[in-house]
Amino acid sequence: MKKKGSAGVAVVSPKKTRKYVIKYKSFYIMFIPVILFTLVFHYLPLFGLGYAFTEFRGIKDPEFIGLENFTRMFSSQGFLNAFGNTLKLSIVKLILNTGLAVIISLMLNEIKSLKFKKTTQTIIYLPHFMSWVVTASVFTLILSPSQEGLVNALLVNLGILDKGQEIYFLGSKKWWTPMFYVINMWKDTGWGTIIFLATLSGISPELYEAATMDGAGRWAQMRFITMPALANTIITVLILNLAKVMNLFESVFVLQNTAVIQQADVLQTYIYTQTFNSGALPNYGYTTAVGVVKSLVGCVLVLLCNYLSKKVRGRGII
Amino acid sequence: MAQEMIVKNKKKRKIKPFSVINGIIFIIICFFTIVPIWKVLIDSLDLYTSYGMRLWPKRFGLDGYITVFSNSTLYRPLLVSVITTLAGTVLGLLLSTLGGYVLIQWKMPGRNILAGLLLFTMIFSGGMIPTYLVVKNLGLTNTLLSVILLPAINVYNLVLMRNFFEGIPNALFEAAEIDGCSPFQTFYKIVLPLSKAALASIGLMFAVAYWNDYTNFKLYITNADLYNFQMKLRSLILGSDLPTALGSATENTVKNAAVMVAIIPFMFIYPFCQKYFISGINIGAVKE
Numbered sequence: 001m002k003k004k005g006s007a008g009v010a011v012v013s014p015k016k017t018r019k020y021v022i023k024y025k026s027f028y029i030m031f032i033p034v035i036l037f038t039l040v041f042h043y044l045p046l047f048g049l050g051y052a053f054t055e056f057r058g059i060k061d062p063e064f065i066g067l068e069n070f071t072r073m074f075s076s077q078g079f080l081n082a083f084g085n086t087l088k089l090s091i092v093k094l095i096l097n098t099g100l101a102v103i104i105s106l107m108l109n110e111i112k113s114l115k116f117k118k119t120t121q122t123i124i125y126l127p128h129f130m131s132w133v134v135t136a137s138v139f140t141l142i143l144s145p146s147q148e149g150l151v152n153a154l155l156v157n158l159g160i161l162d163k164g165q166e167i168y169f170l171g172s173k174k175w176w177t178p179m180f181y182v183i184n185m186w187k188d189t190g191w192g193t194i195i196f197l198a199t200l201s202g203i204s205p206e207l208y209e210a211a212t213m214d215g216a217g218r219w220a221q222m223r224f225i226t227m228p229a230l231a232n233t234i235i236t237v238l239i240l241n242l243a244k245v246m247n248l249f250e251s252v253f254v255l256q257n258t259a260v261i262q263q264a265d266v267l268q269t270y271i272y273t274q275t276f277n278s279g280a281l282p283n284y285g286y287t288t289a290v291g292v293v294k295s296l297v298g299c300v301l302v303l304l305c306n307y308l309s310k311k312v313r314g315r316g317i318i
Numbered sequence: 319m320a321q322e323m324i325v326k327n328k329k330k331r332k333i334k335p336f337s338v339i340n341g342i343i344f345i346i347i348c349f350f351t352i353v354p355i356w357k358v359l360i361d362s363l364d365l366y367t368s369y370g371m372r373l374w375p376k377r378f379g380l381d382g383y384i385t386v387f388s389n390s391t392l393y394r395p396l397l398v399s400v401i402t403t404l405a406g407t408v409l410g411l412l413l414s415t416l417g418g419y420v421l422i423q424w425k426m427p428g429r430n431i432l433a434g435l436l437l438f439t440m441i442f443s444g445g446m447i448p449t450y451l452v453v454k455n456l457g458l459t460n461t462l463l464s465v466i467l468l469p470a471i472n473v474y475n476l477v478l479m480r481n482f483f484e485g486i487p488n489a490l491f492e493a494a495e496i497d498g499c500s501p502f503q504t505f506y507k508i509v510l511p512l513s514k515a516a517l518a519s520i521g522l523m524f525a526v527a528y529w530n531d532y533t534n535f536k537l538y539i540t541n542a543d544l545y546n547f548q549m550k551l552r553s554l555i556l557g558s559d560l561p562t563a564l565g566s567a568t569e570n571t572v573k574n575a576a577v578m579v580a581i582i583p584f585m586f587i588y589p590f591c592q593k594y595f596i597s598g599i600n601i602g603a604v605k606e
Contacts, residue, residue, distance in 0.1 A: 017427050020425065020426070020427050021427050021428075024423060024425075024426040024427070024501075026500060026501040026502055027419075027420050027423050027426055027501055028420075028426075030416045030419065030420055030501070030502070030505070031416065031417065031420045031432060033412070033413060033416060034413050034416055034417040034420070034436075034471070034476070035432065035435070037413060037467070037470065037471035038435065038436060038439060038471055038473075040452070040456075041449065041452070041467070041468055041471055042439040042443065042444070042471070043439075044444075044452045045443070045444025045445070045448035045449040045451070045452050046442075046444045046448070047448075048444055048447070048448030048449075048451050048452065049444060049445075049448060051447075051448065051451075104347070107340055107343065107344070108344070110336070110337070110340055111337075111340060111341070111344070112337065116341065116344075119348075120344050120347075120348055122588075122589060122592060123348045123351055123352060124347065124348065124351050125592070125595070125596075126351065126355070126585075126588065127351060127355075129526055129530075129584045129588060129595075130530075130580075130581060130584075131529070131530030131531075131532060131548050131580065132530070132532060133530070133532045133548040133549075133551055133552050133580070134530075134548075134551065134577055134580050134581055136552075136555070137551060137552075137555040137573075137577045137580075138354045138355065138357075138358050138577060139354065140555055141357075141358060141361070141555075141570075141573065141574065141577070142354050142357055142358075150353075150354075150357050186350070186351065186354070190351065194596055218336075249533060250532060250533050253533075253536075254532070254552065268446065271445070271446050271447060272446065272536075272537075275446075275447060275450075284447055284451065287446075287447045288445070288447045288448055291444070291445030291446055291447050291448065292445065294445060295442055295443055295444070295445050298442075298443075299441055299442045302440070302441050303441070
């Protein structure tokens with residue numbers, strides 16, 4: 001019997017390996033395009049990480065300046081602000097979206113009419129397919145402070161706001177962050193229910209029958225059967241998404257504007273604006289350094305989540 | 319027997335108010351989901367200059383849409399979107415299926431090294447600027463190649479594909495080998511035809527990503543002739559370059575019509591393909 005190596009590959013002698021390589025040669029050929037794309041678009045950029053230690057503006061050759069970019073970064077208010085916002089916006093968003101998705105799935109699961117359930121699902125999944133540009137456009141239009149903006153028009157008509165006092169929701173320091181969460185919930189909560197509904201439909205009906213026989217009511221059933229079954233999925237979803245926390249970009253980028261930059265700047269948008277909209281020559285060295293910090297924190301988060309995932313559900317996320 | 323009936327009846331009556339409230343809550347949730355889209359749809363069809371809350375356009379007219387489709391600065395981006403979506407989806411599927419197929423060859427020497435090489439990209443990346451510099455140095459900025467090639471290699475989708483291929487019974491591969499099929503023949507005569515559902519669902523994921531792509535265009539394309547529809551829509555909404563509205567369409571009607579044009583293609587296929595979209599999630603969730 002062949003011994004399996006730790007990675008699942010049969011341990012064989014070099015001679016046999018050569019035979020295997022010849023046997024699998026067409027597979028290697030098939031993999032060439034995949035590996036080519038990966039090397040060019042994922043591994044070549046890694047060589048550019050060295051720019052983080054240089055002064056590089058794209059015209060002259062990069063000039064080594066040691067850790068200067070990093071010291072500048074950590075003393076920059078803009079960077080620290082963006083770092084804090086990245087963590088705050090993505091984590092609060094994650095908790096709100098997941099919480100709401102769980103509640104909605106539990107309620108959807110109670111609907112008996114299949115037709116009603118299907119229609120509801122079709123509708124609440126819909127916003128997921130809209131691009132962030134479209135989402136931002138839709139909400140810019142309906143949250144607009146002019147009379148065309150649905151929300152302001154409604155508030156004025158109901159007498160909550162006086163005419164002329166309309167709120168510019170997406171341009172207000174007070175309102176931008178809550179609006180960001182609301183828009184995210186609108187877009188992705190429905191889609192987030194899919195995974196919970198799949199778990200719920202996997203719970204054996206016999207469990208509920210047995211519980212009913214034992215006199216357990218609706219709440220007791222939810223507490224002792226449904227919630228424990230969901231707990232694992234909830235943790236999985238949280239872990240999987242925690243790994244993506246640092247990548248927040250497009251949703252913020254299309255919703256932010258200069259009036260709310262303090263509230264709405266995250267690391268990726270900070271990198272973008274510092275490079276391309278700074279008015280001067282792009283300072284690639286500095287923004288690469290910011291990117292390195294972002295990637296490192298992201299990497300630590302992924303590994304941490306992978307570790308947690310292995311502990312909680314017995315397998316990693318990668 | 320009679321007692322049981324009574325008990326059952328009692329239960330039914332007990333459940334009812336809860337179900338009604340639950341139903342009402344969902345009608346409200348659906349309402350809030352739909353309202354923003356409905357508002358845009360109505361305004362895109364309304365030629366009346368003052369807007370408010372209306373269930374139906376006051377002065378119905380298609381002039382907003384006519385403006386979008388007759389103005390070359392608007393239909394050109396639409397064409398760019400169609401081209402990148404089609405090319406990108408085909409390329410993305412090609413790379414995912416080839417990669418997925420090779421990754422299920424557990425006995426292939428070096429298989430784990432290759433898999434590790436792919437998975438590492440999910441943990442650590444060079445980030446926005448080094449990637450930008452690579453694309454720039456390759457001379458791909460301001461060509462559609464950059465926005466087609468870059469998103470085509472998607473390790474997550476590749477792993478989904480591999481998970482699906484793993485479900486194909488081994489006996490089929492063995493039978494194919496005995497019948498003298500080369501690995502490539504096995505790939506397109508057995509693996510691909512058996513994976514239509516996965517191809518549909520991962521193909522749709524790619525298509526949505528390409529159609530909705532804004533970030534890559536924003537980074538790599540500065541030539542306005544190569545903008546896709548998302549880019550155009552964005553500058554339209556920001557009000558930086560409004561086309562002259564045709565007929566009696568107002569500025570706002572054109573904006574709303576442009577938003578609708580960006581949504582409509584997926585609104586049309588979505589109800590028919592919903593199960594493929596969802597199965598994509600579940601391939602990822604059920605297996606790793």
